[in-house]
Amino acid sequence: MKKYLKEHEWSIIEEGFDPENHEVSESVFSIGNGHMGQRANFEETYSGDSLQGSYMAGVYYPDKTRVGWWKNGYPEYFAKVLNSTNWIGLNIIIDGEELDLYQAKVHEFVRELNMKEGYLQRTFVAELQNGKQVKVQATRFVSIVDKEIGALKYDITPINFSGTLNLTSYLDGDIKNKDANYDEKFWDPVNTWINDNQMSVTLKTKKLDFHFCSTVETQIFINGEKQKISAKPEEKLKFTSLNYDLPLTKDVTTTIYKYAANVTNRDHDTDRLETVGKTVLSQAVAKGFDVLKQEQADAWALKWRDSDIIIEGDVAAQQGIRFNIFQLNQTYTGEDERLNIGPKGFTGEKYGGSTYWDTEAYCLPFYLATADQEIARNLLIYRYNHLEKAKENARKLGFSKGALYPMVTMNGEECHNEWEITFEEIHRNGAIAYAIYNYVNYTGDQSYLGEYGIEVLIEISRFWEERVNYVPAKDVYMMLGVTGPNEYENNVDNNWYTNRIASWTLEYTIEVLDHLKATDLELYQTWIDKLELKPEEVNQWKDIINKMYYPIDEERNIFLQQDNFLNKEIIPVAELDKKHLPLNQNWSWDRILRSCFIKQADVLQGLYFLNHEFDLDTIRRNFDFYEPITVHESSLSPCVHSILACQLGYKDKAYEMYLRTARLDLDNYNNDTEDGCHTTSMAGTWMSVVQGFGGMKIRDNQLCLNPFIPGNWNSFSFKIVFRGARLMVQVDQEKVTITNESNTPVDLHVYDEQHKLNGNSTLQVAI
Amino acid sequence: MKKYLKEHEWSIIEEGFDPENHEVSESVFSIGNGHMGQRANFEETYSGDSLQGSYMAGVYYPDKTRVGWWKNGYPEYFAKVLNSTNWIGLNIIIDGEELDLYQAKVHEFVRELNMKEGYLQRTFVAELQNGKQVKVQATRFVSIVDKEIGALKYDITPINFSGTLNLTSYLDGDIKNKDANYDEKFWDPVNTWINDNQMSVTLKTKKLDFHFCSTVETQIFINGEKQKISAKPEEKLKFTSLNYDLPLTKDVTTTIYKYAANVTNRDHDTDRLETVGKTVLSQAVAKGFDVLKQEQADAWALKWRDSDIIIEGDVAAQQGIRFNIFQLNQTYTGEDERLNIGPKGFTGEKYGGSTYWDTEAYCLPFYLATADQEIARNLLIYRYNHLEKAKENARKLGFSKGALYPMVTMNGEECHNEWEITFEEIHRNGAIAYAIYNYVNYTGDQSYLGEYGIEVLIEISRFWEERVNYVPAKDVYMMLGVTGPNEYENNVDNNWYTNRIASWTLEYTIEVLDHLKATDLELYQTWIDKLELKPEEVNQWKDIINKMYYPIDEERNIFLQQDNFLNKEIIPVAELDKKHLPLNQNWSWDRILRSCFIKQADVLQGLYFLNHEFDLDTIRRNFDFYEPITVHESSLSPCVHSILACQLGYKDKAYEMYLRTARLDLDNYNNDTEDGCHTTSMAGTWMSVVQGFGGMKIRDNQLCLNPFIPGNWNSFSFKIVFRGARLMVQVDQEKVTITNESNTPVDLHVYDEQHKLNGNSTLQVAI
Known part of the structure; x- marks a missing residue:
């Protein structure tokens, strides 16, 4: 466990750069849109420990099984989510010295995952070994509106010098999965091309014939003026780049935009992939960075409207739950029935595969109630x-x-x-x-x-x-x-x-x-x-x-x-x-x-699932026996315990378990977040608020609420959809307020009393 | 299970060549001398399936552990016996066509492992695709007298033509273990040299610094006359060869001798290894093939004198037990306390390592009683x-x-x-x-x-x-x-x-x-x-x-x-x-x-080990329950069951179990002999004759015999050493004859009656 991130209601914020934390941050600050996702790698070269990771949903590879001793019945392969073309890459050489935060002195470093609007931003001042200082701001996102589009903006401003910038913008498809069993590469080259400021790399998997085409346009602005500078193109196997020589003037900002269209033959005909890529790219370029970013913010506002949980009086708890909801929405949107929810989402490679029982046991309730x-x-x-x-x-x-x-x-x-x-x-x-x-x-x-x-x-x-x-x-x-x-x-x-x-x-x-x-x-x-x-x-x-x-x-x-x-x-x-x-x-x-x-709820998992079969005393006897011997070393454990603790009125235990699930990755509880976030267990966090503190159950086709608020919270609220009704449930230390934001009336139980809540009306019940 | 070997008292014989059986034969016909060993690979090129295998006792490599999922406590590496320089290799090109039994028509093929004298011999007539026919006889052994010496003799006689022979004699140290976890090579080059008809390759392991030097001399005789022919030398990384152009005359035999000195820095100073190799080689050459081979036969005669088991009236059983005794003596001689008995001896790579509990549980009794x-x-x-x-x-x-x-x-x-x-x-x-x-x-x-x-x-x-x-x-x-x-x-x-x-x-x-x-x-x-x-x-x-x-x-x-x-x-x-x-x-x-x-004796293993603690009824009840549900899929299982069955008087079961252990590899019972022979379980076969049929136990410092003879055997006999006495125990259908071949008197029990047997005397007891 290590806490180094700043508490904030809407953003994840890292202040100051410590290479020790970098791989954890690469996981935590990941961005995704259900179609693709990316770890929070730096755009520019970084020579310290890093897992460069860019993943396309549903594009996988059957990696040959690795075992010590074969057992009959083992599968021949393990399907791995594929690490794919790096489209964000920039090499930045300033007066002959490469910008590399592992080598430079780094000042004023701030990395922010803005969850409200759905982008990643990083600002810093780098002091190179030659004494030159540059201020950088890098912003990027993958669009949840146009799923195949990613965009980044990279500002460089010399602080104490004028000089030269040698910039290489590249697409690198010669990528290896870190978790490859036999250190093999999974991608074969198909085609590359460069045309003016656009370039493209198409790859296909060595098996299964997945094709992936990444096409990018690089634009350079100085002091807000678009530059027409010819670049030196380079094409290698699975790699293209454009190299620019640019002047750098003290206090004048050079801005690099990179727009990417990432398309696969899961969604398009294989032989039209490059054409589709060009079309998608042209749409991105036509809109431009600011419009794309605004659309992103608007779309996220809608997501939050439907699925936000607000906790007042506890910033750590608030940040934790929003982070979980944000990552879930980044990972799975439910639009493509061929997809599912991988245990690490798009934030790492560990565990491969995409579907565990986590989906049914932990993720389903979240999507049932919020989408x-x-x-x-x-x-x-x-x-x-x-x-x-x-x-x-x-x-x-x-x-x-x-x-x-x-x-x-x-x-x-x-x-x-x-x-x-x-x-x-x-x-x-x-x-x-x-x-x-x-x-x-x-x-x-x-x-x-x-x-x-x-x-x-x-x-x-x-x-x-x-x-x-x-x-x-x-x-x-x-x-x-x-x-x-x-x-x-x-x-x-x-x-x-x-x-x-x-x-x-x-x-x-x-x-x-x-x-x-x-x-x-x-x-x-x-x-x-x-x-x-x-x-x-x-x-x-x-x-x-x-x-x-x-x-x-x-x-x-x-x-x-x-x-x-x-x-x-x-x-x-x-x-x-x-x-x-x-x-x-x-x-x-x-x-x-x-x-x-015990690693995670076992008998108690049964008491949670089949809760209606057991009386409170039975649940209490088993909880009292098993919880004290449970180490919660699965990310799926604390949420179930939190929910049962709520049911039993064990306030402190419920809150302890809640924090543990909500901030599992933010505080790196299990000391493994560098491998990726625990995406599926994030739905468990949502469960522990709604089913735990909210006490939500469905019994005999009726919504039942039995809310319970931790002593140190002023209030919390969550939204659910239930059989056509859209409800907001708000709980403070005195009362429960349930607002029906839809036209559909709903019958419900609150603390075992029956209520009818008409459309667009509010019900208050004292705690 | 597959039977294709001819039954014979003293030899293992394969008649006719079937590539399907070749890898099993490579295991079964292996030769070794406790210091080194080799699978029965062909000297000449063979393009079919084959595991070229040449192993030096105690020379191993810590191969990085391969697992699917790491568990705390796992070792970082798995020590593997190293496949080492191929010193037997010859390329034989006859009138431009390479001799390769996978391509040629093969007639009159006989492969023989002569256990009495300790050598491997192969004869065949190959009909090349160009129609030319040659008769070949290849003989080789690794000396149990001079442990570092190996020698081979290879006769070629054209049957229906005269022509040319292009011969390459080589040392190939660029060898990979078949069972390497990550397909890595474990040997680094140290040195190679060629001098006239001698050549040498020295290697060292990438880790642990084992050095291995193989030095060979090649000699060519035509019609019994030693030839002075200059050869084209070639040196590559970890490889040397000598290439000869020779005439071939119809019905005239060309003989190639290859003498090898295989030395390691386990026994010699690293920096003197090449010098030692030369000295050892010169000793081998000075003796010459026929003397070396006669010494080998004499030395094996002594081994058989001490450890032979004779079964009359059952050739299959006789061959089986001799094969097992032969392989045990080939694998471990007990002269070097750093060594132990690997589960495959020198006959394959599977399982790596060298020491399992097999040594204590199954091998110790054999060496206790015969050495x-x-x-x-x-x-x-x-x-x-x-x-x-x-x-x-x-x-x-x-x-x-x-x-x-x-x-x-x-x-x-x-x-x-x-x-x-x-x-x-x-x-x-x-x-x-x-x-x-x-x-x-x-x-x-x-x-x-x-x-x-x-x-x-x-x-x-x-x-x-x-x-x-x-x-x-x-x-x-x-x-x-x-x-x-x-x-x-x-x-x-x-x-x-x-x-x-x-x-x-x-x-x-x-x-x-x-x-x-x-x-x-x-x-x-x-x-x-x-x-x-x-x-x-x-x-x-x-x-x-x-x-x-x-x-x-x-x-x-x-x-x-x-x-x-x-x-x-x-x-x-x-x-x-x-x-x-x-x-x-x-x-x-x-x-x-x-x-x-049940894979192998479990409760029954305890009843075997601690036999004196249990009465016959207890053993019978447990045997009757467990034996019928035992599948004997470990090579270590049948011997224990055979011994207990003897004790219980279950004649048919005892004989069935005996045959299964004795002929496990000869008949490839477990369908895995191509990976190597089940060397450690061979000691179990010996146990099932001596402790099973012979009923030998030591109780209160007294030798006890309780012999029992299968109905289809005329007689069987075995030798043991016991506290200074050398005894031969012979059992036929009427009587037990015990001969004390030493001067040391011995007290013993036969069928629960006390006897005293003076030195150099004989005791007969009716069955």
């Missing part, structure tokens, strides 16, 4: 479209029927290669079923079940049916050899959460079948026929539901994380010497496995 | 010398005291990187303690305990003390998160074998301490002081011994492999469809883990 219903539905359809691959995956592992969704995927195929996770962390299948329930429960859109949902539910149920193990001596069904959400235990028998979510899937599938039969017999019969669902199968599911084995501790009256959990020595985290934390950086893996310490 | 006592003692001292590294290893994994020996090692440091094995397969520590007991029990050499053994035992005991886990609710000690010998279960709690061998180590350590105190109080006190052994520690060990938890099944009255074993579905292997076998090539890893199927 059009179609977007959440697209996240479900993404999995529906992968169902055949999930069935193949189950076959590959030896199951005769059913579907096992992959742990990590890009196109539906499993990418991950750790046996205890790939083959055993099968609870993910339950989260995919649960997401269907969650969507229908929130939106009331039953049609999804008949159109898509039922097929996914049946195939997942079939998997569970075959995966459980009947033990005649005890007349129970068990689930052997699994890894639960707590990855600090592996290959255990009867993980309570997995057993429960499996049985719940069977219960819900039967419920949906019954509902479909009752409401649309014809459609019901169509599915029965198509999927050849036999009555024996459903009977078998019922038998499993009845006889599923759940490990419990009778003495404490709690659910047991797994059969043998109580053979471990139970020690509260608070009693551990701090030097051991985080365990995953200080303890050997076997020591972690043998210990009682 | 000088010093050799077995050297195997123990090897581990003693690694004790400090084993303590470091335990510290690295978070233990405050004690020693954990590595799973795989070259120099005492852990090399393996699979968490469930590296960190959890800790029963290996028990095998190292058991080997000390085994050595003392067999030899009666108590002095080893006071000199070395006690220190190793105490440090291992300290590890167990910290590794167990006290469970107050049950007042027992448990061992959580281990992998037993059966690697088809991982990360289980309370593996019976591990718990038992751990507790046994504590018991034996206390016994040794008591013995030492009683016999040599001063030495005892020296160790107590040096190791700072406190009475509380010993008391704690006693508490663990008393309260160790052992999982059992009361219904069946058997020991349970681990706590949850009976939650699995128990299915005999015989009921599995054959297409599923071997499981490790047909089932996903998780399916294997969830199944009841």
Whole structure:
């Protein structure tokens, strides 16, 4: 953990330059627009540690699997998001010396991620080794209006001299993924061209035939006057550049604009890519930097209108939640159903892949409540479209029927290669079923079940049916050899959460079948026929539901994380010497496995998902047992604990857990933000405000609110859409104010009392 | 499994050439002498699939670890036996066409590994694409008399033409390990030279500074006359060659001799290596091929005198056991205490490393009974010398005291990187303690305990003390998160074998301490002081011994492999469809883990090691439960089962298991012999004859024999050395004949009756 960023309601601000923090800042200050994104690399040369990173959504590479020891069933490749052409690059040579903040003395350095308007800005004064000082301001963004456009503006002003500027503006496509398994390059050259002040590099992936064309125009202004200067062009393999000799005059600003059109054959015909690139570029140039930037600010204003959370009286908390909402909106917009939410978004390469159970378990609620219903539905359809691959995956592992969704995927195929996770962390299948329930429960859109949902539910149920193990001596069904959400235990028998979510899937599938039969017999019969669902199968599911084995501790009256959990020595985290934390950086893996310490919510994840099944005392007993032995070394852990703590009235714990999730990357809690931000867990932060402090649930098609405000906050507010209504919920220390900003009336419960809130009206309830 | 080799008492013979079998043959026909070894590659160019492999004992490289996902505690590197300069290489061009058995038509092909005399020979007629036919006979060996000398003789006789032979004799040091993790080369060049018909290549490893110098002389004879032909020399990086133009005359034989001196700075000063190489080479040349070969035959005759096993009436069984004894003697001679027995010997690269628990558990008995006592003692001292590294290893994994020996090692440091094995397969520590007991029990050499053994035992005991886990609710000690010998279960709690061998180590350590105190109080006190052994520690060990938890099944009255074993579905292997076998090539890893199927003896390994603790009924009940669910997919499995089956009088099972271990590589049972032979398990084959069919045990310092002969054998005999006596034990269907070939009288039990056998006398006992 390291705090070096300034607290501010709307911006992330770094003052003063310390190369030690640079790679963390490159992650935190990343910009993106759902189509592409970029780490906060410097435009000019930087010779210190840096991960240059520019990523295009959905453009990936099947990197050959790397393992120490092969296990049957491992996938042949790991799909990696591709690091792509560097379009921001500038080489700045001032009187013969290259501008490089690792070599220069840096004064007045400020890096700002302006979340309100969606741009990255950096200002500094560099004192070169030759004593010359220049002031620089660099601003850039990728447009959320025109998704294929990026733009940057780079101002240089000599402070204590006049001289020369040798400037190279380049496109470098000779890029390697830092996380390539065998240090291979994934891009092949297709074409390059330079025409006057425009240049272009087209690449294609060595496999899968993704084409990516980046086309840029460089413009130079001195003192506001556009310059017509001829440049020396250079073309190399996967590389183009324009080199300019310019005068530098003391106190006079030279401005470099770089407009980029980044287009791929995911969206356009391969053979028209260069043409499209030129067209897009010409649109960007026609608008110009200032217009593009204003459009960006306007578009972000709309995003904030729908999804902002305002916390008054706690700048750190405010900044944290806005940062999370901002990054989520930068990563996934829901417009393209082929895309999903990678664990690092566009902020780094680690973990590769794009889709984990994080999407269903943590991201879906955010998009359900803050965006059009179609977007959440697209996240479900993404999995529906992968169902055949999930069935193949189950076959590959030896199951005769059913579907096992992959742990990590890009196109539906499993990418991950750790046996205890790939083959055993099968609870993910339950989260995919649960997401269907969650969507229908929130939106009331039953049609999804008949159109898509039922097929996914049946195939997942079939998997569970075959995966459980009947033990005649005890007349129970068990689930052997699994890894639960707590990855600090592996290959255990009867993980309570997995057993429960499996049985719940069977219960819900039967419920949906019954509902479909009752409401649309014809459609019901169509599915029965198509999927050849036999009555024996459903009977078998019922038998499993009845006889599923759940490990419990009778003495404490709690659910047991797994059969043998109580053979471990139970020690509260608070009693551990701090030097051991985080365990995953200080303890050997076997020591972690043998210990009682829990990485992330496991039994408690079940109590969160299936909250309505359990009374408060049950939740409290389990929380009181498990929370103190949880180390929260997964970014997905604190939010669930925060929500349950709110429910139990544990104010301090709730606030502690909230801050930990909200400022995970800003304060680099897990000491790994240089690898990229924890994008998916950011949705968990949103959950901990809305479902935790706001106490929002949907029960029996009704919105329920049960707000709770931390003592040090003046107020907080959030916005949700619910079945056509747009609501703002504001909570201060005295009251809850709910404003219906739409015309749609809504029935709701606040603190267990029923209310009706008409369109465009306000309801106040005392706390 | 594939049988293509001819059965023969003394030789391994391949008739007819099939490229499909070539890589398996390259392994099986390997030659070695404990100092160096080589796969049975062809001397001439071969363009088909082949693993060129030439290895020098103890010369290794720390190859950077490759894993998919790093776990804390993993080693930084994996020590690999190095593939080294190819000194056998010849290019043979006949009338412009290269001799290459992958391209030519091959007639009359015979490859023979002559085990009696220790050489490899190959004869064939090749019909080139130009129609020309040549007859070739190639013979080679590495000397067990002069360990640094190798020699080959290569005869070429044109059958249907006269023409020209363009011959290149080369030394190629530009060699890569097939199993390199990142496709890197491990050798750097040092020097090359050519002088007349001699040439030399010296290399050094990129890390660790091993130097290897190979110096060869090439001689050419036509029709028995030595030729003086000047050759075209060529030197490249890490490569030298001599190129000759020779006439070929129909029916006249051209003979190429190649003598090699292979020397390393493990045995000589680095700066004198080339000089030593020249000297060794000159000795080889002075003796000449025929003398060297005769010396080889004589030396092997002595080896066979001491270690041969003769089986009459079963050629397949005879060939199998001789092959195993031959390979063991080729791999390890015990002369160099820095060396150990790699799992593939010099026959392949897989698994790297050199030392596994195989050495203690399976190899030690062979060397104890067939070689000088010093050799077995050297195997123990090897581990003693690694004790400090084993303590470091335990510290690295978070233990405050004690020693954990590595799973795989070259120099005492852990090399393996699979968490469930590296960190959890800790029963290996028990095998190292058991080997000390085994050595003392067999030899009666108590002095080893006071000199070395006690220190190793105490440090291992300290590890167990910290590794167990006290469970107050049950007042027992448990061992959580281990992998037993059966690697088809991982990360289980309370593996019976591990718990038992751990507790046994504590018991034996206390016994040794008591013995030492009683016999040599001063030495005892020296160790107590040096190791700072406190009475509380010993008391704690006693508490663990008393309260160790052992999982059992009361219904069946058997020991349970681990706590949850009976939650699995128990299915005999015989009921599995054959297409599923071997499981490790047909089932996903998780399916294997969830199944009841056992890779190798686990509970039964304990019943074998601690055989004297258990009555026959206990052994029978456990054998009857576990053997039917064991798939024997470790080469170390059948021998233990064979021995126990002998003890239980299960004749058919004993013979089945014996054949499986004896002919594992000859018949390629596990379908992986192309990677190299299963060298360490070969000692298990010897065990299954001597300890199984021979029923040999040492009890209370007495040799006990309990022979048993398979129905289809006429007789079998084996030799052992026991406390100064040299015995031959011969068993036929009527009687056991024991001949004392030494002057030392010996007391022994045969079938539980006490006998005294004077020197140079014979005892006959009816079966």
